[in-house]
Amino acid sequence: MLGRSYGSRLEADLPRWAAAGWVSDDGVKAILAEVREQEASTSGPNRLISILSVLGAILIGAGVLSFVAANWQDMPRLFRLGLLVTCIWASYGAAAATFRRGLDAFAHALVLLGSVIFGASIMLVAQMYHMNGNPPDAVLLWMAGSLLAGVVMNSNPTIVFSLLLTCLWGAWETQETYGVYWPFLLVWALPTIALVWRDCRYGVKLAAIAIGAWIVSLGYLLPDYPNHLLVLIIGLVIAAGGFALSKTPQLEERHGRLLLALGYAIAFAALFGAQFLTAHISFAALVILAVLALLMSVAAIWWGLKTHDATLHRIAYAAFAVEVIGIYIKTIGTLMGTSVFFFSAGLGVVALAVAAFWVDRRLRKMIGETP
Amino acid sequence: MKAFKLNIWLAALIVAALQTSALAYMIVERASLLKNGREIVLDVRPVDPRSLFRGDYVILSYSAISSLPKDLLQTLPVRRKAMPAYVTLKKASEGWQPIAVDTRYPDKVAPDEVVFKGRFRNKWSGRINYGIENFFVPEGEGKELEKLIRAGQLRAILAVAGDGTIGLKALEVEGQRRYDQPLY
Numbered sequence: 001m002l003g004r005s006y007g008s009r010l011e012a013d014l015p016r017w018a019a020a021g022w023v024s025d026d027g028v029k030a031i032l033a034e035v036r037e038q039e040a041s042t043s044g045p046n047r048l049i050s051i052l053s054v055l056g057a058i059l060i061g062a063g064v065l066s067f068v069a070a071n072w073q074d075m076p077r078l079f080r081l082g083l084l085v086t087c088i089w090a091s092y093g094a095a096a097a098t099f100r101r102g103l104d105a106f107a108h109a110l111v112l113l114g115s116v117i118f119g120a121s122i123m124l125v126a127q128m129y130h131m132n133g134n135p136p137d138a139v140l141l142w143m144a145g146s147l148l149a150g151v152v153m154n155s156n157p158t159i160v161f162s163l164l165l166t167c168l169w170g171a172w173e174t175q176e177t178y179g180v181y182w183p184f185l186l187v188w189a190l191p192t193i194a195l196v197w198r199d200c201r202y203g204v205k206l207a208a209i210a211i212g213a214w215i216v217s218l219g220y221l222l223p224d225y226p227n228h229l230l231v232l233i234i235g236l237v238i239a240a241g242g243f244a245l246s247k248t249p250q251l252e253e254r255h256g257r258l259l260l261a262l263g264y265a266i267a268f269a270a271l272f273g274a275q276f277l278t279a280h281i282s283f284a285a286l287v288i289l290a291v292l293a294l295l296m297s298v299a300a301i302w303w304g305l306k307t308h309d310a311t312l313h314r315i316a317y318a319a320f321a322v323e324v325i326g327i328y329i330k331t332i333g334t335l336m337g338t339s340v341f342f343f344s345a346g347l348g349v350v351a352l353a354v355a356a357f358w359v360d361r362r363l364r365k366m367i368g369e370t371p
Numbered sequence: 372m373k374a375f376k377l378n379i380w381l382a383a384l385i386v387a388a389l390q391t392s393a394l395a396y397m398i399v400e401r402a403s404l405l406k407n408g409r410e411i412v413l414d415v416r417p418v419d420p421r422s423l424f425r426g427d428y429v430i431l432s433y434s435a436i437s438s439l440p441k442d443l444l445q446t447l448p449v450r451r452k453a454m455p456a457y458v459t460l461k462k463a464s465e466g467w468q469p470i471a472v473d474t475r476y477p478d479k480v481a482p483d484e485v486v487f488k489g490r491f492r493n494k495w496s497g498r499i500n501y502g503i504e505n506f507f508v509p510e511g512e513g514k515e516l517e518k519l520i521r522a523g524q525l526r527a528i529l530a531v532a533g534d535g536t537i538g539l540k541a542l543e544v545e546g547q548r549r550y551d552q553p554l555y
Contacts, residue, residue, distance in 0.1 A: 085394065089387045096383035118390045125394060129401040130428075130539040133502030134490070141393060149386045154374045177453040197373050 007035045053109035054157050061116025065123070077128055084121040088114050095153060111155040115146040115162075136172040139165055140187070147191055156200040163191040163203065167210050180221045184214060196255070204255075205311075208262045216269045226278060231270035239263025246307075261312040264300050268293060268319045276326045286330070287341070293323045294345055298352055404538045408530030411460075411485055412543065413467060415527045428507040429516060431527060436460065436469050436487060437504075439497035443472050456489045456499045457535055472497075476535060488535030503529060503539040508550065519544050 014028045023031075064087065091114030098107035119142040125131075126138055143165035150159030170184035188211060195203035219231040242259025271293040275286055297320040304313025327341060375382070418430040436458055457476050460467040462483045470484070471477065480486055489501040506527075508516050526543040528551075541551040 081394070081398075085391050088390055092383035092387045096379045099379045114386070114390075118394075121390075121394050122397070125397045125401075127507050128398075129405070130506050131401070131502060132500075132505040145390045145393060148389060152375055152377060152382045152386055153379070154382075177451070179451070199373065 005039060007032070007039050010035055050105040050108065053106050054112060057109040057113040058116065061113055061120070064117050065120045081121065081124060081128070084117055084124060087117045088121065091117060092149070092153070095155075099153075108155045108157050111149055111153050111158045112161055115142075115149050115158050118142065118145045118149075119165075134176075136169050136176065139169040139172065143169060143187070143191075147194065150191075151194050154198070156195070156198060156203055159191050159194050159198070159200065160203045160206060163188075163195070163207055163210065166191060170214065174217070174221070178221075180218060188214070201254075204258065208258055212262050212266050212269075215266050216273075219270060219273055226273060228270045228274035228278075231273070232267050235263045235265070235267030235270055237263070239267060257307070257309050257312065260303075261309070261315055264296070264312065265315055265319070268296065268323075271296070272319075272323065272326060276330060290323065290327055290341070291345070291348070294320065294349070295352075297323060298349055302356055401538060404532050404536060405530045405540055408532045408536075408538060409485060410540070411467060411529045411531055412526050413529060415525050415542075417525070428505045431504050431506055433501075433503075433527070435467060436489075436501070437498065439469055439472055439499065441497065443469060444497050447472065447474065451494045452491060454491045454494075456491050458487045458489060458499065460485050460487060485531055486535045487531065487537055501537050503527065503537050506539060506542060506550070516550075 011032065014023060014031065017023045018025055018028050064084070091110050095107045095110035095114065098104075098110060122138050122142055143162045146158055146162035146165060149155070150157075150162055166184070166187050170181055170188070173181045173184070188207070192204070192207040192211075195207055215234050216231055218234075219225075219227045222230070239260050240263070242256045242261070242263055244256070246253050246256030246260060248256070271289055275281065275289045275293070281289075297316045300316035301313050301320065303309070304311075304316055324342075377385075413436070414434045415431040416434065418432050439458065455474055457473050458469050459471040459473075459477055459480065461470045461481075467485070476488075477486060487501055489499040492498040492500055524545060528540045528543055528548065530538040530540050532538075542549050
């Protein structure tokens with residue numbers, strides 16, 4: 001799971017297993033062939049082609065945007081718009097043709113290009129009629145067009161793009177109104193449902209990050225600012241839900257895992273805000289919150305390692321480091337206090353490690369497994 | 372992996388057609404506002420030009436309505452940022468002047484009155500955006516237009532729809548209509 005690919009590890013192990021007589025030589029060949037085929041579709045040159053074509057589409061799109069901005073006067077208005085609309089039709093048409101020929105990487109890039117040009121056209125129309133009513137509305141229309149293209153043409157990069165536009169729109173409206181922007185929840189759900197349905201893992205992760213940031217922002221935007229307790233509770237509820245889901249065999253385990261990591265990250269952000277972004281905090285409260293944040297992170301690291309959940313344990317390691325740096329900066333100057341705190345925190349973590357080891361051994365004994 | 376089961380050519384056609392219709396709708400709506408809206412002329416002055424993606428433009432400030440006088444605002448119990456503002460203007464000898472502001476469209480509007488729909492820019496002052504503050508000019512002509520504007524009196528020619536939506540039609544420098552644009 002970490003480091004080398006599954007295929008290269010199998011390649012190292014299989015000859016040994018074949019020599020021991022556990023697997024036949026034909027079996028080795030068959031296993032390797034299947035794994036290699038699987039990996040070829042998700043990594044290596046194919047992956048590179050996808051990434052490069054998507055980046056290319058974004059660059060060409062940016063070129064179209066600046067072209068629109070720069071060549072105002074040289075072309076009649078409707079001609080400029082007609083050019084853009086032609087580009088939209090050409091992009092989707094070319095995408096369909098390339099999908100048909102099995103060149104999916106290029107096809108996805110072309111769908112994305114079509115959606116970027118759609119955005120450029122919206123901007124051009126706004127410019128033609130001197131419109132600046134409410135710029136986020138234009139972003140929302142762009143988002144809707146991209147989502148439609150991504151879903152109907154089965155293209156994950158474009159659905160992810162519509163998710164990014166949703167974030168831009170939500171952030172813009174939040175900044176305009178300077179309050180919690182509730183419609184974000186509804187609009188965020190649309191690309192997220194599409195991404196879960198299409199099983200696009202990086203997209204679902206991005207959607208989780210987006211909603212996590214929105215939930216954390218609640219703590220700062222609600223009237224009784226700063227409201228870290230609420231964020232902490234939401235985070236813990238999400239983590240608990242994720243934990244329960246990851247234990248339910250009927251459902252996809254990794255959705256539960258992702259929710260667990262998301263809930264943990266939200267809860268940690270709340271604790272971090274309460275400790276370091278609050279104007280006045282008593283030393284006792286700081287110590288309690290810091291201990292809570294560290295304990296929670298240690299628990300998350302332990303659980304992540306135990307269940308081979310790389311996302312969770314990496315986030316928890318990072319959070320642990322951030323927490324330690326935060327404490328260090330906050331208590332700098334009272335060096336004695338800092339050293340006492342780290343000393344006791346260190347002892348606490350070691351004690352936890354011993355306790356975890358002991359619990360783990362007892363559990364294994366109970367189910368009759370040797371350590 | 373689940374997929375939308377649709378012929379790919381048909382899918383491309385649907386997407387392209389719907390996106391094109393969205394653009395067409397935007398244009399038709401604006402053109403009809405500019406064509407059928409009531410024409411109102413207001414004094415303006417330029418604030419500051421330039422935008423990254425959209426070429427040169429001049430930001431316009433409307434002397435009568437961009438910032439409402441304090442006494443008009445007292446009718447509003449609460450104010451918050453981006454709250455809708457319906458400003459009623461009445462024709463006076465010195466031009467259109469604001470006489471009332473509300474958060475919804477007023478029930479009665481006299482024939483010599485007109486209603487502008489906008490949004491409060493913040494909760495403290497009476498500054499309002501109406502969506503008519505940007506005037507895009509051909510690239511390179513921004514500075515020239517600015518000079519022209521500094522020298523003489525500037526007016527904006529607006530089109531106002533029955534629901535308070537406003538479109539910016541053209542500019543008038545020293546009583547002369549300039550940058551008048553075709554509907555399409």
